Amino acid sequence: MAGYIFRRVLQAIPVFFGTTFLIYFMVFAMPGDPIVALFGDKTPNPAVIEQLRQQYHLDQPFIVQYILYIGGIFRGDFGTSFSGEPVTQILARTFPVTIRLAVLALVFQSVAGIAVGLVSGLRKGKLFDSSALVVSLILISLPIFVIAYVAQYVFGVQLGWARTTVGSGAPLQDLILPAIVLASVSFAQIVRLTRSSVIETSGLDFVRTAYSKGLSRKRIVPVHILRNSLIPVVTYLATDFGVLLVGATVTEGIFNVPGVGNTLYQAIIRGEGPTVVSFVTVMVLLYLVVNLVVDLLYGLLDPRIRLVK
Amino acid sequence: MSNNTPSPRTGHFVAPLEDTPLVAIDAVKVDEKPSNLWIDAWRDARRRPIFWISGLLIVLIIVVALVPSLFATVNPFTEKCQLSLSNGDPTAGHPLGFTKQGCDVYSRIIFGTSTSVSVGFIVIVLTTVLGLLFGAFAGFYGGWIDAALSRVGDIFFSIPYILAAVVIMSVLSQYRSIWTISLAIGLFAWPSTARVLRAEILRVKQSDYITASEALGVSKIKILLRHVLPNSIAPVIAITTISLAAAIVAEATLSFLGVGLGGSIMSWGNDINQAQRDIRVHPQTLIWPSLALSITVFSFILMGEVVRDALDPKARALR
Numbered sequence: 001m002a003g004y005i006f007r008r009v010l011q012a013i014p015v016f017f018g019t020t021f022l023i024y025f026m027v028f029a030m031p032g033d034p035i036v037a038l039f040g041d042k043t044p045n046p047a048v049i050e051q052l053r054q055q056y057h058l059d060q061p062f063i064v065q066y067i068l069y070i071g072g073i074f075r076g077d078f079g080t081s082f083s084g085e086p087v088t089q090i091l092a093r094t095f096p097v098t099i100r101l102a103v104l105a106l107v108f109q110s111v112a113g114i115a116v117g118l119v120s121g122l123r124k125g126k127l128f129d130s131s132a133l134v135v136s137l138i139l140i141s142l143p144i145f146v147i148a149y150v151a152q153y154v155f156g157v158q159l160g161w162a163r164t165t166v167g168s169g170a171p172l173q174d175l176i177l178p179a180i181v182l183a184s185v186s187f188a189q190i191v192r193l194t195r196s197s198v199i200e201t202s203g204l205d206f207v208r209t210a211y212s213k214g215l216s217r218k219r220i221v222p223v224h225i226l227r228n229s230l231i232p233v234v235t236y237l238a239t240d241f242g243v244l245l246v247g248a249t250v251t252e253g254i255f256n257v258p259g260v261g262n263t264l265y266q267a268i269i270r271g272e273g274p275t276v277v278s279f280v281t282v283m284v285l286l287y288l289v290v291n292l293v294v295d296l297l298y299g300l301l302d303p304r305i306r307l308v309k
Numbered sequence: 310m311s312n313n314t315p316s317p318r319t320g321h322f323v324a325p326l327e328d329t330p331l332v333a334i335d336a337v338k339v340d341e342k343p344s345n346l347w348i349d350a351w352r353d354a355r356r357r358p359i360f361w362i363s364g365l366l367i368v369l370i371i372v373v374a375l376v377p378s379l380f381a382t383v384n385p386f387t388e389k390c391q392l393s394l395s396n397g398d399p400t401a402g403h404p405l406g407f408t409k410q411g412c413d414v415y416s417r418i419i420f421g422t423s424t425s426v427s428v429g430f431i432v433i434v435l436t437t438v439l440g441l442l443f444g445a446f447a448g449f450y451g452g453w454i455d456a457a458l459s460r461v462g463d464i465f466f467s468i469p470y471i472l473a474a475v476v477i478m479s480v481l482s483q484y485r486s487i488w489t490i491s492l493a494i495g496l497f498a499w500p501s502t503a504r505v506l507r508a509e510i511l512r513v514k515q516s517d518y519i520t521a522s523e524a525l526g527v528s529k530i531k532i533l534l535r536h537v538l539p540n541s542i543a544p545v546i547a548i549t550t551i552s553l554a555a556a557i558v559a560e561a562t563l564s565f566l567g568v569g570l571g572g573s574i575m576s577w578g579n580d581i582n583q584a585q586r587d588i589r590v591h592p593q594t595l596i597w598p599s600l601a602l603s604i605t606v607f608s609f610i611l612m613g614e615v616v617r618d619a620l621d622p623k624a625r626a627l628r
Contacts, residue, residue: 011463018464026473027480137614141607143558145565146599149585153592242469249472250562254585269567273479280472288467 004299012292019284020073024066027277035274052274055079073285079278081267087278090263098259100172101252102244104179106237109187114233117194118226124199132195136188144247148181148254165256178255182247186240193236197229204228238294245283346543350619357618363611370605374423381416385575388413405597408580409587414594418601421575425557425605428491432556433549435495440502440545441538447503448510448541449533459507462500470497471559478568485571494559498552505548509541516540543620550613554606561602577602 035052057065072078078087120129139147155177156164166174201207202225210220251257253265260279267275354360373380382403390412399406405414447458477493478485513519514537522532563569564578565585572579577598584595 014460015463015467018460019467022464022468023473023476026476137610138603138607141554141610142603143561143565143599143606145562145581146603149581149588149595149599153588157589242472246469246471246562250566265566268475268479271479271482271567273482276479277476280476283472284468287469291467 001299005296008292008295008299012288016285016288017070019288020070020281021066023277023281023284024069027273028062028065051080055274073281078282079274081263081272081275081278087275087282091260091282094258094260094263097257098248098252098261101175101179101182101257101259102248104172104175105182105244105248108179108183109190110233110237112183113187113190114194114226114230117191117233118198118221118229120191121195121198121202121229122221122225124195129195132191136191139184139188142184144181144185145250145254147184148178148251151177151181152254166258175257178251178257181255182244182251185243185247186237189236189240190233193233194229197232198225201225201229235298238291241290242287245287346620349622350543350616354615354619357615359611360615363608363615366604366608367612370422370426370608373419374426377420377423381413381419383413383416385412385416385420388416406593408594409583409591414580414597417575417580418577418598421577421580421598422601422605424487424570424574424576425560425602427487428494428560429553429557429609431487431491432495432498432559433553435491436499436502436552437545437549439495439499440506443499444503444506444545445510445533445538448507449514449529449537455507458503462503465497466500466504468497470494471562473497474559474563475566475568478563482568485569485574487570487574490560490563490569491556493563494556498556498559502545502548502552505544506541509544510537513537513541547613547617547620550609550616554609554613557602557606557609 035049053059057068060068076088078091080086081090116132120132123129152164155161161177163174163177166178207220207224210224215224245261248259248261249264249268250261252259252261253269256262260282264276264279264283266272267279378384390408390410403413403415405418408414408417443458443462447455447462471494474490474493474497477496478490481489481493519532519536522536527535560569560576561578561581564576565582567582569578570576580598581595581602584591584598588595
C-alpha cells in the first residue's frame with residue numbers, strides 16, 4: 001500500500017507542474033501585454049495595471065515569472081482579486097457554501113441516479129427503462145444554463161416554490177433548487193452507467209448461483225447485484241468532479257449562490273481576467289487533489305488497483 | 310438474459326441428421342459479401358427508428374447551416390433591428406417575436422445554426438487529429454513514447470476544458486472568432502479521444518494478424534496504418550459524434566458567459582446571454598434559442614448513441 005501511495009503521489013507531481021505551467025503559459029507567454037489583453041475592451045486604472053505587473057513579476061523573464069508564481073502557490077498566495085481582496089480570503093468565505101451545494105448535488109444525483117438506473121437495469125426493455133432512457137438523453141442534451149433558467153423560471157417565478165436567488169449565508173433550503181439543477185447534469189450519466197452495470201452484473205455466474213441456491217430476489221438485488229454494480233459508478237463520480245466544478249460556476253452564477261463558482265462567474269462576465277486566472281488555477285488544483293484522494297481511496301478499497309503497475 | 314432458461318433436453322443430445330442439413334452448411338456462397346464490422350453496424354443502425362429520426366434532424370440542421378436564407382424570413386445581417394419592437398410579440402413574418410434590441414428572434418436562430426455547427430465540426434477535426442496522433446503513437450509504440458505522450462495527455466486532461474477555454478478566450482479577448490473559440494475548446498478536449506484510441510490499439514496489438522504481419526516483415530509504420538488503425542478506429546468514431554455535441558454546448562456556454570464569440574456573430578449562446586436579463590418578463594426570447602440549441606445537441610447525442618451501439622456489439626447487448 002505504501003508503495004502504491006508513493007507511486008500515485010509521484011505521478012501527480014508532473015501533472016501539478018504541467019497544469020500550472022500550461023495555465024501560466026497560456027496567459028503570460030502570449031505576444032503583447034498580457035494584463036491589457038486580459039482586460040479586453042476595458043481600460044483599467046494604470047495603478048491597477050502597475051500593481052498586477054508587480055504581482056505577476058512581468059519585468060522578469062518568463063521562466064522566472066513562473067517559478068515565482070509557483071512559489072506563491074506553495075505559500076498559499078494565489079494573488080489578489082480585482083477588488084484588492086486576497087484570493088485566499090475570498091476562498092475562505094466562499095468555499096463552505098460551494099462545498100454545501102456540491103455535497104447536496106452529489107447526494108441528489110447519486111441517490112436518484114442509482115435508484116433509477118437499478119430499476120431500469122432490472123427491467124431492461126420495459127416501459128420504465130425506455131422512458132428513463134429518453135429522459136436521460138434529453139437531460140444530457142440540455143446545457144446546464146438552460147436547465148438552470150427553466151428551473152428558476154418555473155419553480156421560482158411561476159410556481160413560487162423556491163427563491164430565485166439564494167439569500168445571504170446560503171441557508172440549506174435555498175440551496176435545494178440550485179443543487180437539483182447541478183445534480184441533473186450527471187444524474188443522466190449515473191442512470192445509464194448504473195443501468196449497464198446492473199445488466200452486466202445480473203448475467204454473471206455468481207448471480208446465477210445465488211438464484212439457484214434459492215436466495216430471494218430481495219437479497220440478491222441489493223447484496224449481489226447492486227453492490228457489485230457500483231464500482232464503475234463511484235469511479236465516474238470522481239472523474240465527474242470537473243463537470244461539477246464547471247456546472248457549479250454556471251449554477252452559482254445564475255442563482256446568485258455566494259460560492260467559489262459565483263466568484264469566478266462574476267469575474268468572467270465582468271471581464272476581470274486576472275481574477276479569472278486565479279480562480280481557474282484554484283479549481284484545477286482542487287480537481288487534481290480530489291482525483292488523487294479518490295485514487296488513493298480506491299487502492300485502499302480494491303487491492304487489484306494497487307497491485308497493477 | 311434469454312440463455313438462462315434451462316433446456317428441456319438433458320444429457321447428451323445428438324441431433325437427428327435431417328435436423329442438420331449438412332449439405333446446406335457445407336455449401337459456401339461464393340458471391341455473398343463477407344460481413345464485417347461496418348456492414349454489421351449499418352445493418353444494425355438502419356433498423357432503429359432513432360437512427361432515422363436523428364439522421365433527418367442532422368441533415369436538416371446542416372442544410373439550415375449551409376443556406377440559412379432559405380429558411381429565415383429576414384436577413385439579420387442586413388435588416389436593421391427596430392428598437393420600437395423591443396421584446397415584441399410574434400407578428401406576421403416574425404413567428405417567434407423580437408429580442409430586446411428589436412431583432413427578429415426566428416431569423417437570428419436560423420442564422421446562428423451555422424455558428425454552432427461550424428464550431429462543432431472544427432473542434433472534432435482538431436480533437437480527432439490530435440487524439441489520433443497522441444493515441445496511435447502512445448498505444449502502438451509503447452515504452453517511453455507511451456509514458457511521455459500519456460503524461461502530456463494527463464496534463465491536458467486535468468484541466469476541465471471549459472475552464473481552460475475560459476482562460477484562453479479571456480486572453481484572446483481581441484480575437485474572438487469561430488476559429489479561436491474552436492481552438493480554445495479543441496486544445497483541451499482531445500485527451501479523451503487519445504485515451505480511447507490508445508486502449509483500443511493496446512487490445513488490437515495482441516491480435517494474431519498483427520503478429521503474422523510482423524513475422525512477414527511488414528514495416529512498423531505500415532502495420533500501424535494498414536492493420537492497427539483501421540481495426541481500432543470504431544470507438545473513436547463513436548466518441549467523436551458525442552464530442553461534436555459537447556463542443557456545441559461548450560461554445561454556447563462560453564458565449565453565454567460572455568467570453569465566447571463577439572456580439573457581431575450570430576450565436577445561440579450570445580442570444581441566450583442577451584435574453585437572460587429579461588427572463589422574468591420575456592422568457593420567450595430565452596426559450597427559443599435554448600430550444601434550438603437543445604434540439605441540435607439532442608440530435609447529435611442520439612446519433613452518437615446509435616453509432617456507439619452499432620459499432621460495439623457489447624453495447625448492443627445492453628439494449
